Amino acid sequence: MNCILRRHLLSLYNTSGRLTSRAFSDAATKEKIDKLVKTNKVVVFMKGVPEAPRCGFSNAVVQIMRMHAVPYESLDVLSDENIRQGIKDYSNWPTIPQVFINGEFVGGCDIMLQMHQSGELVEELKKVGIKSALLTATEPKEEEKK
């Protein structure tokens, strides 16, 4: 076999091999993400963990969640390169953090901050049966109602 033909066949093999394994890996990652966002009311894809965020943007989202006392599932994208890329493909959003509510992508840090400041986050949480702690904090106490 001549050298050029051999190199060509080798590159074809490598390309198809890469495509096959990448397609498999993407399908598995997509399924994992899909399951996670559909079985939890709130999911935060972040860098680091809520107790120790490894990026200021992720930390800001954690602080917002904490203020509202939102129970959520989190996933550290730094521990899984497939998820780090996979979540960007899944939501068509280029950065981390990413917040999902009721299976829907809601936004990253800037959007969450905006929703927190406008009161929209309280409303979105209410829609999925989560009562924000900020709402409770501003409600008049029983004795004040009398």
Ligand SMILES: N[C@@H](CCC(=O)N[C@@H](CS)C(=O)NCC(=O)O)C(=O)O
């Ligand atoms: N403006 C963005 C800030 C987030 C951001 O810029 N994230 C960067 C740095 S942490 C990122 O995810 N880069 C791609 C990557 O690290 O995979 C937001 O609102 O969430």
